[in-house]
Amino acid sequence: MLQARRTLGAYARPAVAVDLVILTLVDCALNVLLVRRGEPPFEGKLALPGGFLRVGDGVEDQGEDLDVAAARELEEETGLGAEDVLLEQFATFGRPGRDPRMRVLSVAYYALVRPELAQRVRAGGDAAATCWEPVAGLSEGALAFDHEDILRVALERMRERLDTSALAFSLVPETFSIPELRTVFSAVKGEPQDPGNFRRKVARLIEDGVLEKAPGVRRTASKPAALYRFRA
Amino acid sequence: MLQARRTLGAYARPAVAVDLVILTLVDCALNVLLVRRGEPPFEGKLALPGGFLRVGDGVEDQGEDLDVAAARELEEETGLGAEDVLLEQFATFGRPGRDPRMRVLSVAYYALVRPELAQRVRAGGDAAATCWEPVAGLSEGALAFDHEDILRVALERMRERLDTSALAFSLVPETFSIPELRTVFSAVKGEPQDPGNFRRKVARLIEDGVLEKAPGVRRTASKPAALYRFRA
DNA sequence: CCAATAGTGTCTGTAAGACATTATTCC
DNA sequence: GGAATAATGTCTTACAGACACTATTGG
Incomplete structure (x- = not known):
């Protein structure tokens, strides 16, 4: 004091x-x-x-x-x-x-x-x-x-x-594909993320309303991927 | 600069x-x-x-x-x-x-x-x-x-x-009972923890070698509880 | 004996990990 | 067509939550 x-x-x-x-x-x-x-x-x-x-x-x-x-x-x-x-x-x-x-x-x-x-x-x-x-x-x-x-x-x-x-x-960009989000997790965690399992995790976020579908697709060297957006 | x-x-x-x-x-x-x-x-x-x-x-x-x-x-x-x-x-x-x-x-x-x-x-x-x-x-x-x-x-x-x-x-004290550890979780999380489920969680820590059994028992108003200790 | 609580067992739903399979695009 | 990869499906195991039940102590 x-x-x-x-x-x-x-x-x-x-x-x-x-x-x-x-x-x-x-x-x-x-x-x-x-x-x-x-x-x-x-x-x-x-x-x-x-x-x-x-x-x-x-x-x-x-x-x-x-x-x-x-x-x-x-x-x-x-x-x-x-x-x-x-x-x-x-x-x-x-x-x-x-x-x-x-x-x-x-x-x-x-x-x-x-x-x-x-x-x-x-x-x-x-x-x-x-x-x-x-x-x-x-x-x-x-x-x-x-x-x-x-x-x-x-x-x-x-x-x-x-x-x-x-x-x-x-x-990731404002609208992003699930594979793009997966690269973020892979990069931060320092190890590759299983595509199938990661997709399921993100699917739950979509069901819960955390993410929503966005228009358009992401074009890559192979099959294009659907886009999503973070809500609120 | x-x-x-x-x-x-x-x-x-x-x-x-x-x-x-x-x-x-x-x-x-x-x-x-x-x-x-x-x-x-x-x-x-x-x-x-x-x-x-x-x-x-x-x-x-x-x-x-x-x-x-x-x-x-x-x-x-x-x-x-x-x-x-x-x-x-x-x-x-x-x-x-x-x-x-x-x-x-x-x-x-x-x-x-x-x-x-x-x-x-x-x-x-x-x-x-x-x-x-x-x-x-x-x-x-x-x-x-x-x-x-x-x-x-x-x-x-x-x-x-x-x-x-x-x-x-x-x-918790250096050696503690599982119910004692449970009160810590209850107090910090602000909601009661189920005794059975909490015990299972702690049992895994014991199996993994994080905790070990300690001698003696903790005497309370009812049935005494076994004591454990944090390892390393 | 009775109250209290330590400790065990069961059932269910959810999620993670490994992995196979199908679908759709670019080249 | 073929390579690449998005997207889906399957199986197993682990864990969380709810809850019933048994065991052991103090009073």
Whole structure:
């Protein structure tokens, strides 16, 4: 109590960043948006996009919300608005020494981008150093700071939530075929999904009204597939 | 990039607190450890225990890790060490205005305390204003700041993880009966669990080697129950 | 003995996994 | 026609929920 009063302004404060694990599907593989660092520390290494939280100067203006900061960073890096992208906070990283310059906390979000929007990203990004990289192809030590940890935890959380949330529908086009949705599950879980069994699972979602049929078909190299849409 | 350099020291930083949702089982009901505030803001209201993260002054000393801060707060409030308690970060709260004095981010942890340890808490706590309160009995607006949100999110996360993690074993004694474990599930899920079906679920854990039989029995008002122990 | 509850057994519906089969398109 | 794959069907096993029943203790 008393300690709280002393602490109020006296103690040092950490810098707080918001970092994004922006994911999409490219050729049936999970890709993450990375930025090539142009300055120390970790100059030349790849890093997750992110930036510092804007904090106001006083009582009247306390600055921006965490979710707003995440949406702002997303827009700056990709040109995409939060209405098109699933953006969810999943953990906060604060190990001392994770940034050699100073104490930095990173509030981490994952952002799931539909494949058709992902193509536009390069144009929208402010940095020419921005690129999509396959998650599976990242070698140990390729990322700056503790960003490998952040990426790993993001994927763990997504795997936990894949079957119990609407997360997967944010990685397919607005209208999608069942095989397309299956590639999302295969990519996130890291193992192929049986076509027949997966279809049955989705069929239950349709019966329950979670999905509905959409007009048109998806043309591929073989038999076209019917399209569906996520409801509400 | 350039912006990052400018941000490095120039922008205002938020204060960062670590708040704890410390839970235990009292009479088959989930209870949370709360502190009566003795000063504004929210004077007289109940609040989650917590404190500010210790941040070093420079590059050499960057201060304590988030998990260490959580463990330190736990020890200060309860006298319990982190080795006896399941302590997990679950979310970070940072809405502007959540603390009227200044911008404060709260990194939130839940801490699950075995019932037999919970009894010792009053002695260990540094504040006489510390008390266990039944979660279900908390009326709207009883908690300070946004601590009702924090508590709600903690319970949501725990419900998600109850069936897929070892979380429940941290809310029973080291050796426990199946009915005792059942009360944990009932309390967290908020609905009674069928004794027969629950027993079958636990029987599978025993077959799989997750649990093992422990010596002795738990004596109650009726037929005594066999005891089990969590392995590894 | 009686109340209470630990512990067992049964039945049903649902879902997952493995896998075979048919149907429809592109080339 | 043939390759590819969408779409359907079958069989088995596992698990959840509802519920009846038996066993063993304290009072």
